[in-house]
Amino acid sequence: MKRIILLISIICSVVTAKAQFGVGGGGSSIVGKISGTVVDSVTKKTLEYGTITLFRTTGKSPVTGILSDDKGNFHLDNVHPGKYRLEISFVGYPTKVIKDVETTPSKPDNNIGTIAIAQSTKALNEVTVTGTAALVENRIDKLVYNAEKDVTAAGGSATDILQKVPLVNVDINGNVSLRGDANVRVLINGRPSGATSASLADVLKGIPADQIKSVEVITSPSAKYDAEGSAGIINIITKQKNISGISGGISGGMGTRQNNGNFNLNYNKNRFNLTMNIGGNASWPQTSNTYQLTQIDTGSFHSIEERRGTSRLSRHAIMGSVSAGYEFNAYNSLNSSVRLTQVGFNTNTNTVTTGTNSFNTNQVSHAIPASGFDWNVDYVHKFKKEGEELDFSTQWSHSIGNTEYTNIYSAVNTNQKNKIDGTNNEYTLQADYIMPFNTTYKLESGAKYIVRRISTSNDVYSPLGNDFVFNDLASSTYGYNQNVGAAYSVLTINLPKNYSILAGIRDEYTTIDGNPNSVSPKNVPFTQDYNTLVPSLTFQKKLTATQTLKLGYSKRITRPSLQYLNPYVDSTNISAQRVGNPKLSPEVSQTIELGYNTFIGASVINLSAYYKHTSGLIEGIATPIAITVNGVPQGGTLTTFQNIGNNNSFGGSFFGSITPFKILTLQGSINAYTYKPDPSGAFNLQRSQNGTYVQYGGFMRGTLTLPKDFIVESFAFGSSSRRTIQGTNPAFSIFGMGFKKQFDKKKYSLGVNVIQPFSTYKDFNSNISSKGFTQVSKFQYPFRSFGLTFSYNFGKMNFKAPNPMEKKKGINNDDLKQDDSGGMGGGAAGAGGGGR
Structure with missing residues (x-):
């Protein structure tokens, strides 16, 4: 902790010495306005609808x-700040030229006052500003997937987008991994969202x-980034249009699986900008098929249980955001945004169990795993020195969640009803300072403090006749407090001969308090x-103008989230129960990576090789248990999260993008890695996998751009x-095609989208075994879908000079390890009995 205080003190002393507001700010993008009034030089009457045109001084x-x-x-x-000349023309008057009209970063507004003119007109030609970006950009420090260029994702969700991003894998439940590692940090606009604390997979499906x-x-974040997420960082950037005036768009889709809609509105004038967005989706009810065979032999207890069932699920999600910003001048700006989220679904599951003890089960559940907001306020001050900047940021993330489910059994009387409520509040304070000493050295330093406060209640209702009554003895509450203090410094050195x-180094200190409470x-x-010290190097x-070679070392930490620490048993599925472990330690991973990037014309190639050592590896360990249903013993499993050892x-x-013909672009990626754990102690007895295993994931895409704005993609x-x-755990693959016509x-x-056209269901099979039991699970999910998509954009997005005969027509020129069960968290927290 003393190291954090020392680093913060150093940062504060630098800030105190440099924060002279109202000076400096080279390279700023600040904008202002030039205003005035046009009058007749003789009559002094104002001249309506005169043409005012601005040029650079010599332009x-x-x-x-x-x-x-x-x-x-x-x-x-x-x-923008600079020196200009102003030309005013009006029908019947000569053009009036005003030279040396100047705006500066500290005084971006210039009111010229009254301008007297005395015949002639001049019209300007239309200049359309257009631009495009590649679907995938391979930058030195990151890989960027430009989702707005993706034809087949229209009308889908963030999950659909992430499934196509190179190096990223998404399983059937929507759980995200990066290069095979599920311990990935997912940010939205560079920030963590409190809504993801309940169930990241569900929130992504709702965007x-x-x-x-x-x-x-x-894949190799520097010490500037939070140390959470051993695999790296995925940052989702939402649309923020900076077009002067008013613009917006409406888009959506209708299909056999789900329906989507989205509306955005953007306003930007002078130094003020406002963006509003609302969107949502609603799926049609989908019926899945499930099968599970569990055999238990502990010596004292033997059972064989076979479960077959169907599950019907419907889902909805609504997300909205409002953001506004104002630049006071070239050096000071303030921005604030609010993002609202609600994700909900209903399920109805029917299961037939045969074997040692036969019975049927019906489970009806309703869940809102994430409902809340993220509110950010950011202040940026730029100094006189080019690139020197001080940022202050705050965030309040608030989310609530609730889950209600009822289990009704036939032939036995262990019916159960649960109501689980959770509240999560997360408060963040952060300061970042950038100081470029010269073209060779640049220092970045900062400090951050996160306060997380989570509380859950699990109300259990026991059967009484045909009804349920509150069971005080079985109910519980749970409080979880986490504080993280961090400070960092990063030095960039640009050396001769294109070396850099x-x-x-980053230091993070974590404290956790858990307070379970029950009768x-x-x-x-x-x-x-x-305390965790996190270095990066x-x-x-730069081999040539188009080739770069990079060697990096990074260290990451993955803190177990609440689902992993909650000590109350989740008995949603009585024969497959789960429980957290308050004694879990964080995973710590160290990675060495060698990467090569090259651009050959329109083609891009990225190659990398890496070694990763993970200590304190967290996995769910299932053990056989004997449970009693209405006095009849039967077999089940209890899964507990453990630090099993090292890996x-x-x-x-590999990622590549080539354009063999002007109209055709082909892209592909593949990532392969080994899995060879070294379980310690008692976990050696749990191991049924022995040896080195190769795991992999890949992606292929082809885009054909045809005449008359037709686009075909697969x-x-x-x-x-x-x-x-x-x-x-199950393998996963999918195929899809899309067609779009622009007008x-x-x-x-x-547009038209087709996903998995050749089969109705996708099969997902898993197998686990250990001392005393084996379990085979099969899951069939209806994946085939057909859909229509549409979009409409409005607003002025180009530069068009005025026609003096047109009236009033202006011109516009432009950190936490997530539960991989893939189901509902018990609200924001999933307290005992909590969600699946």
Whole structure:
């Protein structure tokens, strides 16, 4: 802790010495306005709808222009600091030229006052500003997937987008992994969201794809980033349009699996911007088939249980956001945003159990695993020195969740009803300072403090006749407090001959308090605290203008989230129960990676090889248990999260994009890595997997751009089954096609999507075994879907000078390890009995 205080003190002393507000700020993007009033030089009457055009002092092309209003006033918005000349023309008057009109970063607004003119007109030609970005950009420090260029994702969700991002894998339940590692940190616009604390998979399914601009993949984060997430960072960037004036868009889709809609509205004038967005999706009810065979032989207890069933699920999600920002001048700006989220679903499951004890089960559940908001306020101050910057950020994330389910059994009387409520509040304070000493050295330092407060209640109702009554003895509450203090420094050194070094160190101190409470005490309060020093080091050599070689070392920490620490048993499925472990330690991983990037014309190639050592590896360990249903013994399993030992992994990845013909682009990626755990102590007895296993995932895409704005696209991706020390989790693959036609200069579009057209269901099989039991599970999910998509964009997105005969027509020129069970968390926390 003393190291954190020392680093914070150093940062504060630097900030105190440098924070002279109102000076400096080279390279700022600040804009202002030039205004005035046009009058007749003789009569002094105002001239309505005169043409006002702005040029650079020696420029020949107009920068912007506008018409004076019915009172002769004009306001030229979005003017960058500089020296200009102003030309005013009006029918029957000669052009009036005003030279040396200047705006500066500290005084971005210039009111010229009254301008007297005395015949002639001049019209300007239309200049359309257009641009495009590749679907995948391979930058030095990250891989960027430009989702807004994805034809087949229209009308889908963030899950659909992530399934196509190179190096990223998404399983059937929506759980995300990066290069095969599920311990990935997912950010939204560079920030963690409190909504993901309940169930990241459910929140991602609720974000409409039409809200996403791009996805950034960072496999070797520097010390500047939070140390959470051993695999790296995935940053989802939502659309923020900076077009002057008003613009927006409506998009959506209708299909056999789900329906989507999204609306966004953007306003930007002078130094003020406002963006609003609302979107959602609702799935049609989907029926899945399940099968599970469990054999238990503990010596004292023997059972064989076979379960067959169906599960009907419907899902809905709504997400909205409002963000606003204002630049006071070139050096000071303030931004704030609020993001609202609600995800909910209903399930109805019927299961027939045969074997040692036969019975039927009906479970009806309703869940809102995430409902809440994230509120951010950010202040940025830029100094006189080019690139020097000080940022202050705050965030309040609030989410609530609730789950209600009822289990009704036939032939036995262990019916159960649960109501689980959870509340999560997360408060973050952060300061970042950037100081470029010269072109060779740049220092980045910062400090951060996170306060997490989570509380849950699990109300259990026991059967009484045909009804349920509250069971005080079985009910419980749970409180979880976590504080994380961090400080970092990163030094960038640019050396001769195109060498560069990025060296950083981060220190994080974590404290945890858990407070279980029930009438019949079964668990005691617990505390944890640990300090983690996180160094990072990257060497980079720019071989040519298009080739880069990089060698990096990074260390990451994965803290167990509440689902892993909750000591209350989740008995949603009485024969497959789960429980957290308050004594879990965080996973710590260290990675060495060698990467090569090259751009050959329009083609991109990225190659990397890496070694990762993970200590304190967390896995769920299932053990056989004997349970009693209405006095009749039967077999079941209890899964407990444990630090099982270490894992050493070697891996390699490839990503390539080529354009063999102007109209055709082909892209593909593959990532393969080894799994060879080294279980310690008693966990050696749990191991049924022995040896080194190779796991992999890949992706292929082809895009054909045809004349008259027709676009055809197809894709396929898949991943092998994922190993644990007790068995395998399901493999996953999918194929899809999309077609889109754009109209009216791409303002409108209509499309058709087909996913998994050749089979109704996808099969997902898993096998686990250990001392005393074996279990085989099969799951069939209806994946085939057909859908229609549409979009409409409105607003001025180009530069068009005014026609002096047109009236009033202006001109616009432009950190936590997530539960991989894939189900509902018990609200924000999933207290005992909590969700599946």
